[in-house]
Amino acid sequence: MKLLRFGDAGAERPGFLDNDGNIRDLSGVVDDITGETISPDGIGRLSGLDIDTLPIVDGTPRLGPCVSGTGKFICIGLNYSDHAAETGAEVPAEPIIFMKATSAICGPDDDVRIPRGSEKTDWEVELGVVIGKTAKYVSEEDALDYVAGYCTINDVSERAFQIEHHGQWTKGKSADTFGPTGPWLVTRDEIADPQNLAMWLTVNGEKMQDGNSNTMVYGVAHLVSYLSRFMSLQPGDIISTGTPPGVGMGLNPQRFLKKGDVIELGIEGLGSQKQTCVDD
Incomplete structure (x- = not known):
């Protein structure tokens, strides 16, 4: 999976890059791409999603850092x-x-x-x-x-x-x-x-x-x-x-x-x- 965050700085939303290069909005599934999201359990839940059911993000939004809440x-x-x-x-x-x-x-x-x-x-x-x-x-x-x-x-x-x-x-x-x-x-x-x-x-x-x-x-x-x-x-x-x-x-x-x-x-x-x- 290719996980990302899109939107204005400080207000990014979680997303997923599909095989066609589209950004899919994950905000209905998770609040953000954080340490919890990318834990083994979190990755497991995301990998089980039907990607085709996730909304496609229009245009070319700004991309934020790919993970939020980095401690070190x-x-x-x-x-x-x-x-x-x-x-x-x-x-x-x-x-x-x-x-x-x-x-x-x-x-x-x-x-x-x-x-x-x-x-x-x-x-x-x-x-x-x-x-x-x-x-x-x-x-x-x-x-x-x-x-x-x-x-x-x-x-x-x-x-x-x-x-x-x-x-x-x-x-x-x-x-x-x-x-x-x-x-x-x-x-x-x-x-x-x-x-x-x-x-x-x-x-x-x-x-x-x-x-x-x-x-x-x-x-x-x-x-x-x-x-x-x-x-x-x-x-x-x-x-x-x-x-x-x-x-x-x-x-x-x-x-x-x-x-x-x-x-x-x-x-x-x-x-x-x-x-x-x-x-x-």
Whole structure:
């Protein structure tokens, strides 16, 4: 299933993308796409629906983030061997964990707002993992059982805030609109292998990132198990698993986003996003 949320920001309604590309309104079935909705029981109830009986949504409404009420937005740094190489960093001996503020989460096609004082706002296409049931001390072998599904994420980053202003990376990752998420949550059963998904990103039509999740240092199952040692993972939590090469910071000369730039990105089977950069 491809679950989504549509409508004005803050007033999104739950939906489902059918096989013909139509949005079907789920608001008569569930209130929203939340951690409860994407629990195993919730997914089971939705999968039993007769989709043809659900109303089709007219037009092309705005899409919101594909899951509501996310408690934790957890990111993994330097998790692609080829991305680590382009930044001159060593592959970490263990996953690098940092948090992105949940207030950064926005719809997949919402404007990216370049924060005041920014000189180095950058792009990162990433595979998002959405948790479907509480995970604590889970084994790597069982870890994928705790995943509800996957989505596309743009881990927008302000490199000067992240690296030059001291402290943790969170301050360069958490500006409003720095977490476009969606367009939909694709349930786990539709993705045969999360470690073999093509990923791409363009800026103003120019291909910047062209990678594959098969170059991840630490795969999805390892990450879910590893994180569950240090914190419980709750339904609706999102893990953003790192980016392949081609970010602006890794170019020579470096290149960063400015007002008017258009970012497009996507992941095989998970849909695409498009954002226009504006000043905050």
